[in-house]
Amino acid sequence: MDVDLRKLRYFVAVAEGLHFGRAAEALHIAQPVLSRQIRALEEELKVQLFVRDRRATELTSAGEQLLADARPLLASAEALRRRVSRAARGTDTFTVGFMPGLIVTPAVRALRERHPGLTVEVVRTTWDDQAEVIHDGRVDIGYVRLPIDRRGLRVRPLMDEPRVAVLPAGHRLAGKDMIGIADLADEHLLQNPDAVPEWRDVATELRGPGPRRPAPVFHAVEEKLEHVAAGHGVVILPLSAAAFYTRPDVTYVPVSDIPPNQVCLAWDSSRRTPLIGEFAAIAAAATAA
Structure with a gap:
């Protein structure tokens, strides 16, 4: 059938x-x-x-x-359509996805230098679509932040980086060299508590009577920072993402007792394109350097 x-x-x-x-x-x-x-x-x-x-x-x-x-x-069918369409147009293209805060330029430049006739493009992704863009063929390989659904993907670790609390500039904890997650127990977290289970374990608002205040659905770091600056709550971000979006009305403080964020490469496990393996090796070497 x-x-x-x-x-x-x-x-x-x-x-x-x-x-x-x-x-x-x-x-x-x-x-x-x-x-x-x-x-x-x-x-x-x-x-x-x-x-x-x-x-x-x-x-x-x-x-x-x-x-x-x-x-x-359906995602595989869409990926097939995209690749066939590119082939029909005669465009030799390789596309790299990347999460906010991650710098992919050295690896992209190295691939271009090895293949002068290849067009290498980059696509910014989010927590919501970083795996989806791989499955549906919008990117050939992606720099992803764990956790992701690994089904149908090959995942190669690249590095770990610390996570920080992003706070309004006038917050009581602003200027601290380091805090613990318990210091944020009375704060309102502007993201899914499952993303920071350590906060969920100590959070006052999850233990009081009545329902928890719903967190808005954010699709970009910029949105999160706007709400932090307005005093609506705090977020936990990887250090590179927080540093990349530096602004005067927010500050970030390292959190000592939560695990680091893991950055990996991911690609469709069914694909055997040599360029994917080549780029993965280039990216690993660039990250190590």
């Missing part, structure tokens, strides 16, 4: 939002058309993917499994 990628895209759109109407709008198709396509997919797979009533749409166990498998399949 051949699975129709278009039907899979429709399924993922519904499964991620659990709402047929909104999914149809996002896909720019009529809701009855979307419903028919989902029913056709269920008939092809001979399973029920959704349970629907007047109040809610839920995934069945089969639907949950299909969602887990469909995402990487």
Whole structure:
């Protein structure tokens, strides 16, 4: 049986939002058309993917499994399309992703010097998409910060770097040479507590009555720094990211008792392109130097 990628895209759109109407709008198709396509997919797979009533749409166990498998399949298909399109245009391109604060210029320059006819591009990534851009082919290799979902990836460690607390310039802890995570127990963390489990273990606001104040969803370091400068809370960042975005209304202080951030290279484990291995060796040597 051949699975129709278009039907899979429709399924993922519904499964991620659990709402047929909104999914149809996002896909720019009529809701009855979307419903028919989902029913056709269920008939092809001979399973029920959704349970629907007047109040809610839920995934069945089969639907949950299909969602887990469909995402990487669709990403691989998109990566294939991108590579074939580049080949058809006759463009010889290698693209490197990098997280904020990381300097990739020496390795990129070295690859260009070895391959004068190669166009080497760079793409800035975020915590949200640093693995996604590898899976869908937007980059050939990425400088990533752990943790990431390693499924489908080869990951090569590059270096560790300390993490720092980013505070408003007038904060009571500003100017300290070093603090412990317990010093931040009464602070509001402007990021997912799972990213700093050591803070989560001591945080006062997670132990008091009532729900925790929700943290806004940030997609860039600049957004986090704006909220820190405004006095809305604090964040924990790798040292290089904090130093790269130096500004007068925030300061950073090393935190002694949390583990460092790990920087790695990552690429699609199914690809055997010699350039990937060559760039990984160049990047490792540049980092060591």
